[in-house]
Amino acid sequence: MGCCFSSDSETTDPDGDEVKPLIPDPNQERKPTNGSERNADNLPSNRTDEQALLTVILQRTALNIIDVSAVDSQGMEQHEYMDRARQYSTKLEVLSRTLSQKKPVPLPSLTSQPHQVLAADLVPHADVQQVSKIAAYAYSAISQIKVDAKEELVVQFAIP
């Protein structure tokens, strides 16, 4: 920062950056500044940069990692629990009323009241075809099951 200010007092920052490597004049007062900058280009600068990067990695990791022991302490108050339960129940009731309109009609039961079965609409032909196709697929898949015998996983170690 001090170096920057001293540069600003004489020339603008970009001009200073351009001039410094071109004319390292030993007669001027900026000789120690040039020396320190030359030192910055040396090994300690690489080490400092590497150390800074490693510190950033450490800090970011510490920030991202979740404290496992803190999970238990996030309990809810009893009244808050009851409030949320009522809130969720209300929402579910609203949804259930909405969804009931779209619910498909189940197949009629054959165990009682045969007159209702006879009076109901016929099962669509497309549904019958779909069920038949699914059954055919299942039968085909089951018939293709084969046992592929390989070497035994458990063998007796015998000394030759």
Added chain:
Amino acid sequence: MSIEYEEQLAGSLVDSFPKDFGYGVENMDMMQENLENSPSADNKPRILLMGLRRSGKSSIQKVVFHKMSPNETLFLESTNKIYKDDISGSSFVNFHIWDFPGQVDFFDPTFDYEMIFRGTGALIFVIDAQDDYVEALGRLHLTVSRAFRVNPEINFEVFIHKVDGLSDDHKIETQRDIHQRANDDLADASLEKLHLSFYLTSIYDHSIFEAFSKVVQKLIPQLPTLENLLNIFISNSGIEKAFLFDVVSKIYIATDSSPVDMQSYELCCDMIDVVIDVSCIYGLKDEGNGNAYDKESLAIIKLNNTTVLYLKEVTKFLALVCILREESFERKGLIDYNFHCFRKAIHEVFEVSGSTQRMGGATVQSSPPSCSGNGLSRLKSTALNGTPRSLV
């Protein structure tokens, strides 16, 4: 029996003499090897395994990096030439391991020890604790003093090896004695700045892996960041202990800041062995190509003492092994999310180091694991030998 042994020893000495002291030929060979390896050798630090003959250097190298059974090391022949092992293709440990013959003579003018020590990151000196170690200590002093003059940055590690046959009191006494004598020698030579680290090791238990882990960790510049990431991960996930393992060698390159107890470490090592073995049996694809360990590798082992071991892949060569309570594991979903954040951070850390290295940062010693065909095949062959060791 003893006479026969002496004859074999004499034969071994006679056989190894020409290679050890073939001045012109040996020097030429070494120079050629150096020229050939100079591009890659400059980038990868070196770990030297040194010590007297029959101290166990090659056994350590075989057991840690090539999954040799400790019992098979009894049949290893004496190393008569510097054995260079580039394990970076099959392991996260991106180093060269050099296994030195015990009879290398540093006073030989044709031996260019300066070249060797200049590029070395760690020097491991192996001392046989079951033997009379006075000669070994003399050699240790000569080796480390010479290496320190060439390269003071070397980490000097002393493995007090073959301690499996010693009682606990004898181990402590041996370590204390070696520690005292070695440091006294250094003080006499005005080498107080030379620091030695000592480890009690044996290839028949996990101590050799523990010691090698410590040596390798000193050479990884990102270690503090890795440890911090592990601390963040386990403290937020209810995990008691976590290790970041190199799957091939079972060296852990980082762990959280809680203390390491050997029993937990052994459990994690055994888990890796089990995972690799089961994956080799059932996990390989029909073509047989690919690796037993890949990014989908995952294992959960629940022990009968309500402890859970949880293993997940982090990178091509690294796996995270966690130890946690069963009740903590009930939040597996959150732990998995936290692991996802951890894994992403690890990849970013290595990307930062890789980019800095590309920018000419010579200090970066560790780069992201490279993906190469040789590495893949080597990992597969190595993993196939992941048989649990049978302790005597």
